[in-house]
Amino acid sequence: xxxxxxxxxxxxxxxxxxxxxxxxxxxxxxxxxxxxxxxxxxxxxxxxxxxxxxxxxxxxxxxxxxxxxxxxxxxxxxxxxxxxxxxxxxxxxxxxxxxxxxxxxxxxxxxxxxxx
Numbered sequence: 542x543x544x545x546x547x548x549x550x551x552x553x554x555x556x557x558x559x560x561x562x563x564x565x566x567x568x569x570x571x572x573x574x575x576x577x578x579x580x581x582x583x584x585x586x587x588x589x590x591x592x593x594x595x596x597x598x599x600x601x602x603x604x605x606x607x608x609x610x611x612x613x614x615x616x617x618x619x620x621x622x623x624x625x626x627x628x629x630x631x632x633x634x635x636x637x638x639x640x641x642x643x644x645x646x647x648x649x650x651x652x653x654x655x656x657x
Contacts, residue, residue, distance in 0.1 A: 554579040568614040572624070576606040578641045583634060601634045604641050610650075623651040 556579040563572045580603045583595075610624025630647040633640055 554581045570612045570614075572608075572610045572612075574608040576604075576608075576641065578604045578606075604631055605629070606631050606642055617656055619656055620654045621652075622654065623649070625649050 557577065559574065559576045561572060561574040563570055565571075580600050582599055583601055607628040608624065608626045609628055610622060612620055612622040614620050625647060627642050627647045631642050632646065633642055633644060
């Protein structure tokens with residue numbers, strides 16, 4: 542068995558899960574995505590000595606990130622879509638401006654995808 546000594550360090554959680562569900566009815570589809578990221582050491586904290594050197598303050602809590610979107614198929618012309626990423630406005634870890642979420646926090650999007 543191979544053990545990764547860096548698991549649990551910043552941006553390398555021991556566990557991370559992403560799952561998505563889509564519900565469609567005719568031309569409309571609703572999508573929900575959940576990402577869960579396990580607790581991990583903050584930047585600058587060595588995972589091998591984190592408990593002794595930093596204690597609980599050296600670890601970031603687990604994160605749950607929720608994204609939702611909706612799309613509408615407009616015949617054979619285009620798809621109109623929009624949604625919200627980071628619905629609950631989870632903030633990045635204190636030592637990283639863009640992990641596990643965007644530095645922009647929650648953001649809305651709207652788009653039109655044309656067909657050929």
